[in-house]
Amino acid sequence: FAMVFSLLALPAQAAKADASSVDGTYIGTGAGRNGDITLSVTIADGKITQIENVSNKETPKYWAEAVKLFDSILAANGTDGVDAVSGATLSSDGILAAVDDALAKASTQLSGSGTEADPYVISSAAQLQAFAALVDAGNTYAGQYVALGADIDLSGVDNWNPIGAEAKSDTCLDKLFAGTFDGRGHTVSGLKIRVAGAASETNVGLFSTLGNTAVVKNLNLTDADISLTGVADTIQCRAGVLAGDTVNAAAKDSGGRSHDSIGVRIDSCSATVAGQNGMVWAAGLVGRSQIGVCITNCWTDAALRAESLGGTKSAYAGGITGHTGNYAVLANCAAFGTAYA
Numbered sequence: 001f002a003m004v005f006s007l008l009a010l011p012a013q014a015a016k017a018d019a020s021s022v023d024g025t026y027i028g029t030g031a032g033r034n035g036d037i038t039l040s041v042t043i044a045d046g047k048i049t050q051i052e053n054v055s056n057k058e059t060p061k062y063w064a065e066a067v068k069l070f071d072s073i074l075a076a077n078g079t080d081g082v083d084a085v086s087g088a089t090l091s092s093d094g095i096l097a098a099v100d101d102a103l104a105k106a107s108t109q110l111s112g113s114g115t116e117a118d119p120y121v122i123s124s125a126a127q128l129q130a131f132a133a134l135v136d137a138g139n140t141y142a143g144q145y146v147a148l149g150a151d152i153d154l155s156g157v158d159n160w161n162p163i164g165a166e167a168k169s170d171t172c173l174d175k176l177f178a179g180t181f182d183g184r185g186h187t188v189s190g191l192k193i194r195v196a197g198a199a200s201e202t203n204v205g206l207f208s209t210l211g212n213t214a215v216v217k218n219l220n221l222t223d224a225d226i227s228l229t230g231v232a233d234t235i236q237c238r239a240g241v242l243a244g245d246t247v248n249a250a251a252k253d254s255g256g257r258s259h260d261s262i263g264v265r266i267d268s269c270s271a272t273v274a275g276q277n278g279m280v281w282a283a284g285l286v287g288r289s290q291i292g293v294c295i296t297n298c299w300t301d302a303a304l305r306a307e308s309l310g311g312t313k314s315a316y317a318g319g320i321t322g323h324t325g326n327y328a329v330l331a332n333c334a335a336f337g338t339a340y341a
Contacts, residue, residue, distance in 0.1 A: 015099075016078030017048050021106040022126035024156070025050075028105065030097025032058050033090035041102035048077055051099065058091045066091035073099055105150070112147075119145035119182065125152050128188070132163040141179030142213055148186040155190030155223075162193070162208035162244070168201040168236075169209045169247050176247065178211030183219025191224040191241065201236045203244030203287065204228055212247040212292070228280075233313060236279045238287030238322070241302065245281075248325065249292025279313045281322035282306035284335060288316075291325040301336040317341040 025042045035057040042050040051070045056063060065088035072082045079099050084092030104111070105124035110131065112120040120141075122128050131146070154160060165172035193204050203209045204226060210216065224241040238244035281287035284300030298320060306317040316322040319335020 015103040016076070016080045017043050017046055017103060017106065019046050020108050021046055021103065022108060022124075022129075024106065024126065026102040026105045026124065027054060028098040028100065028102030030094040030099075030101060032056060032094030033062060034058055037091070037094035037098050039095065039098040039102060041099055041106070043103075043106050048074055048099075048103075056091075056094070058094070062088040062091045066095055069095050078103060110146075111149075114141070114144040114146075116145050116180075119147040119180075121147055121149040122152070123149035125154055125157060128152055128154070129157070129161065132161050135164045135177050136161070136175055138174050140174060140211060141177055142211070144179040145182065146179060147182040148184050148188075148219070151187045151189070153189050154192070157190075158192065160191050160193050160206070162204050163206060164208040164210075166202050166204055166208040166244070169203070169245055173211065173247065176209050176211040176214075177207055178213045180215040180217075181219070182217055185218050185220070187220040187222055189222045191221065191226070193226040193228070193239070195228045195237075198228065198230045198235055198237055199232075202228060202230070203238045205240045205243040205287070207243040209245040209247060210243050210286075212249050214246075216242065230280070236281075238281040240281075240283045240285050240287040240321070241300070242285050244287040246286060246288065246290045246293050248290045249327070280306045280308055280315045282315075282317045282339075282341075283322040284319045284337065286321045288323045289321040289325060289328050292327050293321075293325065294329040294331075295320060295333060296329070296331045297333070299334040299336070302339075303337050304339040306339075306341045315341040 021043050023044050025040055027040055029036050029038045037056040038054040040052040040054050041048060051073060065085050068085055069092055073079060076082050079096045106126060108126055108130035110120040110122060110127060112118050114120050122131055164177050165175035191206060195202060195204060221241050226239045228237045228239045230237045282304045284302035285298060300319050304317045306315040308315040317339040319337060319339055320330060320333050
């Protein structure tokens with residue numbers, strides 16, 4: 001009985017679209033009879049409005065039966081309560097699993113428990129945006145683990161909200177990421193940030209400022225485009241594709257280090273920073289690296305420009321980091337492209 005039961009196809013975990021689903025079109029994949037089934041699922045106002053086949057290897061006669069599920073899924077607004085089509089069970093289960101996968105990406109709810117063995121998993125732009133909002137609201141994730149579960153395309157986000165508060169770090173330490181973020185080799189592409197006329201100290205990037213216990217590793221960032229300007233000679237503006245700034249290491253940290261490592265790769269990036277009469281930092285990775293930062297095994301390819309237009313303050317630009325504090329470590333890193341300050 002155990003042997004026979006283990007061979008039976010198990011139904012996908014049922015899911016529904018709801019208010020936590022972010023509008024958009026999501027690609028989901030499930031295992032069918034002859035291989036993966038990939039579907040496109042469109043959601044608007046918490047409702048599934050369209051399901052389309054992207055690719056499949058199913059036998060045509062079984063697929064013709066299984067696609068009858070599309071209407072049932074649309075009517076149920078999900079897979080909850082929708083049964084496989086008799087005679088095309090394996091193909092049906094693949095469709096249900098693919099829709100569930102797409103719905104999971106549309107949801108702002110993160111899977112996982114935040115431990116090293118079971119990290120919170122981010123698999124879509126919607127979830128990455130929700131994660132940024134949680135950090136902004138005061139969840140630092142200190143001592144917790146977050147990981148990417150898929151490549152994420154941010155090209156559809158007109159102006160990215162950096163993860164964490166963009167203000168001067170010592171005024172918002174409780175709103176900065178301080179946990180471990182593992183990209184698992186995935187890529188975040190198409191990051192765009194536009195800040196015109198910042199009226200106070202501003203730090204931008206995928207993250208705004210990394211807390212002094214933050215670890216970011218195994219992450220690729222491609223096709224980034226950042227522009228940040230300030231309005232007065234007292235404004236300090238910092239931009240890096242990964243982060244604008246970092247927090248100094250805690251005074252009692254052994255060796256003065258705040259980060260164990262930042263294992264990040266950045267390819268084909270463009271970051272521009274122009275600051276009016278202010279101190280400005282621009283870098284392919286981190287705008288300003290404070291005391292005790294450790295950056296290892298990283299490379300960038302970026303076109304950078306840091307400019308103090310009034311000429312009364314300094315400007316810094318660098319392929320890896322624009323400025324480095326004491327006790328910092330940069331090891332096995334390379335920078336390509338151009339940097340102007």
